[in-house]
Each structure stands twice: as structure tokens, then as C-alpha cells.
Amino acid sequence: MSSQQDNQRVEKDRCLVRQWMSDPSAEPLVIQYGRSYKPRDVLWPGWASIIRQNLRSLLVLIAGVIPLSSCKVVIYRLLGMKIGKGVFISPHVMIDPLYPELITLQDECVLGVGCRLFTHEVTATNFRLGRITVGADSVVGAYSTIRSGVTIGEGATVGFDSFVNRDVPRGATVVGIPARVLDGREGAD
């Protein structure tokens, strides 16, 4: 990372991330980063932000191993997650340590054992950010993975070990990799 052009691109991408964060209804943000800089140059411009990120990651790790759901809820709320009433978070759930604040868990939903919610994603060329909403009274099946940008509708069920990369209609049951609606269980939408 050296040339003035690279510095300008990094600054522009930082600005894009800030703007995207301030719009709760925005579609997932995908940034193509150059060969000459990495997502970390955009996300953590200085030591203070690196230290802050490490502390947040530590809290996410601690919440992950605490067995009591109510204690997890307290920690995740401190990290900015929006969590409704009666939400149950099972052991070994993995919450994205980079952007937990992009996750909303609505009332009475359940996160099954070992499921994973990723609000960010890095590939060799792209960086993607997206919000995740888990609808009221829905269940995320054990060991499933939810991709950034996905909304799981109210009262929906995600089967064991699924990969959910599209929105799930209200009341539907989805299974598989990638997750698809089970015949006869399309739900209400």
C-alpha cells in the first residue's frame, strides 16, 4: 500500500462502508478491493481500531462458550446486536466477531447448537457486508450457516446443517446446501 492512488481508493472505500452502515435498509455492500491493498486497510485504519476489534472478538469468543443463553444475550447486546424478548441462543453458536451489530434476532427465535451467522465475507477479490435478521418465532437449525444479507421470515425453520444464502419466506421450512424450501412447507409469503 503506497501510491497516492491506492490511498485515495482506501479512503473512498472507508467512506462507502461508513455510508452503508448508516443505512439500515441497504442491500449487502460488495467492495472490490485492489491488488495493492487488503480489506484490513479499509476496516482498521489505525492501532486503536485494531485493539477495539480484538476486544470485541474476545467478547464474542467468551459469549460463545458461556452455556447460559441469558448471559450470551447480555454480551451480544453490549456488542450492538438487536435482540428481542425470549430469544434462545444455544451453545457453540458462532456470531460474526467483526460486525455483530448487523444482526437482529426478533422475539422468541431460537439459534440451534453450533449455527453460524456471518455478516461479513472476504474473497480473493471482494469484501461483502450484509445485515442478518432472524424473524420472530423462527428456528435456525443446528450447525447451519446464515450468509450476510439474509432475512429469515417469522415462524420459519431452517433444517440441520443447511447453508442459507437467500431470504426464507415467513413460515417456510428450508433445508440443504444451498437451502431450498421443502415441498409443501412454503409458508405464508
Ligand SMILES: CC(C)(COP(=O)(O)OP(=O)(O)OC[C@H]1O[C@@H](n2cnc3c(N)ncnc32)[C@H](O)[C@@H]1OP(=O)(O)O)[C@@H](O)C(=O)NCCC(=O)NCCS
Ligand atoms: C427440517 C426438519 C424440521 C424436517 O423434519 P421432519 O418434519 O421430521 O421432516 P422429514 O424428516 O420427514 O424430512 C422431510 C424431507 O426433508 C429432508 N430433510 C430433512 N431435514 C433435512 C436437512 N437438514 N437437510 C437436508 N434434507 C433434509 C428429508 O430427507 C426428507 O426428504 P425426502 O422427502 O426426500 O425423503 C428437520 O429435519 C430438521 O432439520 N430439524 C432441525 C431442528 C434443529 O436443528 N433445531 C434447533 C436445535 S434443537
